[in-house]
Amino acid sequence: MSLKQKTGDTIFGTILLLPSILIVGGFIFLPVLQSVFYSFYNFKLTRRKDPLIWNNFENYKNLIDTGKLQNAFGITFKFMIVVVVVVLILGIIMALLMNQGKSQNRVKRSLALLPWGTPTVIVALLWSWMFQSEYGVVNFILLNLHIIKEPISFLVNPDTAIWSVAVAATWRQLPFMFIMILAGLQNIPKEMYEAATIDGASSIQNFLHITLPFLRNVIRSSVLVAIITNFKQFPLFWTMTGGGPMGTTETLAILTYKNAFVNLNFGVGAAVATAWLVVLIIFSLAYNKIFKEVEY
Amino acid sequence: MKIKKYIIIITTLIMGIFLLFPLYWLLITSFKHNMDIYRFPPQFIPVNFTVDSFKSVFSDNSVLNYLFNNVIVSAGTTIVTLLASALAGYSLSRYKTKFGTIVQTSLLSTQMFPIVGLILALYVIFKNMGLINTKLSLVLSLCAITIPFSTILIKGFFDDIPKSLEEAARIDGASRLRTFVSVIIPLSKPGMLAIGLYTFMQAWDDFLFAITFILKDGNRTLSAGIAMKFLGEVSYDWAMVTAVSVTGVLPMFVLIFIFQKYMVAGLTAGAVKG
Numbered sequence: 011m012s013l014k015q016k017t018g019d020t021i022f023g024t025i026l027l028l029p030s031i032l033i034v035g036g037f038i039f040l041p042v043l044q045s046v047f048y049s050f051y052n053f054k055l056t057r058r059k060d061p062l063i064w065n066n067f068e069n070y071k072n073l074i075d076t077g078k079l080q081n082a083f084g085i086t087f088k089f090m091i092v093v094v095v096v097v098l099i100l101g102i103i104m105a106l107l108m109n110q111g112k113s114q115n116r117v118k119r120s121l122a123l124l125p126w127g128t129p130t131v132i133v134a135l136l137w138s139w140m141f142q143s144e145y146g147v148v149n150f151i152l153l154n155l156h157i158i159k160e161p162i163s164f165l166v167n168p169d170t171a172i173w174s175v176a177v178a179a180t181w182r183q184l185p186f187m188f189i190m191i192l193a194g195l196q197n198i199p200k201e202m203y204e205a206a207t208i209d210g211a212s213s214i215q216n217f218l219h220i221t222l223p224f225l226r227n228v229i230r231s232s233v234l235v236a237i238i239t240n241f242k243q244f245p246l247f248w249t250m251t252g253g254g255p256m257g258t259t260e261t262l263a264i265l266t267y268k269n270a271f272v273n274l275n276f277g278v279g280a281a282v283a284t285a286w287l288v289v290l291i292i293f294s295l296a297y298n299k300i301f302k303e304v305e306y
Numbered sequence: 307m308k309i310k311k312y313i314i315i316i317t318t319l320i321m322g323i324f325l326l327f328p329l330y331w332l333l334i335t336s337f338k339h340n341m342d343i344y345r346f347p348p349q350f351i352p353v354n355f356t357v358d359s360f361k362s363v364f365s366d367n368s369v370l371n372y373l374f375n376n377v378i379v380s381a382g383t384t385i386v387t388l389l390a391s392a393l394a395g396y397s398l399s400r401y402k403t404k405f406g407t408i409v410q411t412s413l414l415s416t417q418m419f420p421i422v423g424l425i426l427a428l429y430v431i432f433k434n435m436g437l438i439n440t441k442l443s444l445v446l447s448l449c450a451i452t453i454p455f456s457t458i459l460i461k462g463f464f465d466d467i468p469k470s471l472e473e474a475a476r477i478d479g480a481s482r483l484r485t486f487v488s489v490i491i492p493l494s495k496p497g498m499l500a501i502g503l504y505t506f507m508q509a510w511d512d513f514l515f516a517i518t519f520i521l522k523d524g525n526r527t528l529s530a531g532i533a534m535k536f537l538g539e540v541s542y543d544w545a546m547v548t549a550v551s552v553t554g555v556l557p558m559f560v561l562i563f564i565f566q567k568y569m570v571a572g573l574t575a576g577a578v579k580g
Contacts (some may be wrong), residue, residue: 022482023401027409030394030453033386037450038416041427100321107318120566125325127407127558131513132551133527136332139544145344147331181328193574228574244422245513249533259310263422270426271518283423290418 042287048280069281079285081257082265089172089261090240093179097236098229100180101187106276108188109195119189126185134249137178141165168258171251176261177248183239187232194228234297241290262286323469336360336548355457359549368523369550372531373557379441379527380509382447387505388498391453395460396486398553400472410461421451425518434521443519444527448512452505460505461571463497464490500572503565510558528554 039143049069051062108118125133153156164174171190178254202220211219244263247253253260253268260268262282270279334352335343336359336419342349363369394413398406428447429438467490491498516530526534532554536547538550563567 018482019401020403023406026393026397026401027406029390030413030457031409033390033418033446033449034413034453037428037431037447038419038424039412041424041431042419044427044430045424103317104321107314107321110314116566120563121324124329124404124568127507127562128329128555129511129513129558131530131533132554135542135547135551136326136328139335139548140328140331140525142544145346145348145544147348150347162569181325184325189570190574193570197419238417242420242422245529248513249537262420266422267425274329276426276430279426280423283420283426286420286423290420290507291415294415294418306374 012106012237045280045283046287048276049284051277053277053280054275065277069205069272069277070285072278073281073285078257079263079282082260082262082282083289085172085259086241086261086263089176089179089243090237092173093176093183093240094233094236096176096180097183097187098233098234100184100193101232102225104184104190105195108192121183122188123184126189130182130245131249132193133182134246137174137181138165138250165251166255168255171255172259173244173252179240179243183236187236190228190232194225198224226273237297332548332551335544336552338545340545359545360553363546363549363553368531368535369553371524372526373553375441375525375531376528378509379444379448379512380506382441383452383509384502384506386445386449387452387456388502390449391456391460391501392491392494392498394453394457396464396490398457398461399464400469403523410458412482413457414520416451416454420482422514425514438519439522439525440519441525444512444515447515447519448509452508456501459501460494460497463494467493496568497572499565499568503561503569504573506561507558541561 048062050064050067051285052065052068053062065140070079104122108122128136140146141164143161143166146161146164148164149158149161162170164170198220202224206216206220225226242263243261244267247259247261247264248267251259253264266279266282266286268279269275269282329449334350337355338344338352339354339356339358342352342354352557394409398410431446432438432443437446471489471493472485475489476482480488513529513533516527517533519535520526520530523531523534532547532550536543536550
């Protein structure tokens with residue numbers, strides 16, 4: 011390859027990247043840097059003309075002293091871990107069921123995907139309606155099955171609110187997980203199972219030693235997608251509980267948004283966002299490391 | 307063996323009910339009379355059908371307008387994202403440079419960023435650009451979050467296309483751009499379709515950007531419009547809320563039924579390879 015051609019390649023390759031760099035740089039990286047910057051200043055939306063004042067970590071101190079930041083981290087992690095684990099387990103079960111026999115049925119698969127196509131705000135409304143305390147159908151079903159004795163105000167009761175949101179989140183995310191895992195299952199060569207069965211392997215052994223290892227890549231990427239989705243979850247909480255009752259569903263997303271756009275205190279909102287970002291970076295490094303180690 | 311069969315059937319049934327009953331419930335609530343909605347025990351099969359709720363939802367043009375705005379924003383986002391990520395994906399697949407590697411890592415890292423966290427800074431940026439209350443602000447911010455994922459996926463599709471095709475075109479004297487447009491693009495249509503649909507769905511789902519950047523009802527998109535117009539402070543009018551929800555859900559369901567094969571194939575191709 012001539013030198014001229016090589017330079018041409020480099021220039022062409024770089025030009026192709028420009029639109030993405032401009033958009034992602036301008037509307038993700040720039041605001042991220044700005045958020046980090048604001049988090050150290052006294053910055054209120056109501057007084058945008060005022061000069062920014064360095065406030066000596068006041069935003070962070072305030073959040074930590076009131077316990078709100080720790081509380082939000084706790085709630086976010088609790089919600090994220092439970093939803094991801096439940097979605098993963100149900101997704102695997104569902105995919106195994108659908109993989110049995112000749113269920114390459116387009117209609118069945120489309121039906122199973124419908125919750126995934128439902129806009130998140132509508133998911134929130136739908137489940138708010140089902141969880142309604144007086145007329146809600148969930149209460150009716152649970153009462154009739156004698157699981158509960160009297161109606162529960164699912165979204166108002168501090169003990170149940172977060173789990174009600176978790177049910178709505180599971181409902182929407184399950185189809186995606188299921189479809190990914192099903193695709194993974196269909197990629198496993200059938201001969202593997204035949205050979206193992208001839209050697210006397212039980213179906214549990216087959217699952218543990220053939221199915222799971224083959225699903226490793228799919229599980230890694232779809233679990234990562236699920237973790238990110240639930241870590242960032244905003245519309246479900248905002249519409250179903252708004253952070254209540256008594257702050258039991260005040261996740262990082264809700265805490266950030268409330269401080270920035272309800273209390274109009276950008277500085278504090280930015281401080282939550284910055285703390286969150288730092289934890290996410292550490293978390294993603296750890297996640298990749300864990301999965302790398304599993305590989306060998 | 308019989309017990310195993312029963313377990314399979316029952317589990318399948320429970321899963322099916324869990325996934326589909328809520329949608330059924332949404333649908334029949336929207337066709338019930340207001341009186342029947344607030345009846346306990348509830349009616350599982352509606353006795354009196356009525357389309358009153360739909361009539362009142364469509365009594366003015368606002369919902370149609372939300373839908374229209376949502377289509378414009380989602381389509382705009384999809385077009386820009388496809389263009390930008392096809393170019394970037396091609397560059398990362400074929401013109402590997404050190405700079406490209408850095409870009410790729412940076413793009414991947416954005417997937418982790420808390421969008422809610424950067425929205426306040428975005429708000430200030432759009433305010434300074436005079437873009438608050440415009441659909442363009444939604445398109446730009448949505449593109450910023452969809453481009454990274456699309457680029458990585460599309461790069462995977464390009465990686466699968468043999469290089470010899472391009473080399474032949476180049477020897478025949480086609481320019482780099484021409485080779486890309488007339489050799490590579492036609493070969494990656496299924497991948498582009500899958501990524502386009504995924505982007506469209508993500509944009510369609512947007513709530514956060516719309517409630518933050520759009521303050522005028524006329525420019526609102528679907529999710530934000532529903533939340534602002536139909537959700538009261540204390541109690542909700544469930545007949546209206548379910549009717550407007552059914553309206554909002556239908557376009558996506560149609561897309562899923564028509565295109566699910568492509569969406570699934572496209573999204574899983576990347577993940578299965580790992």
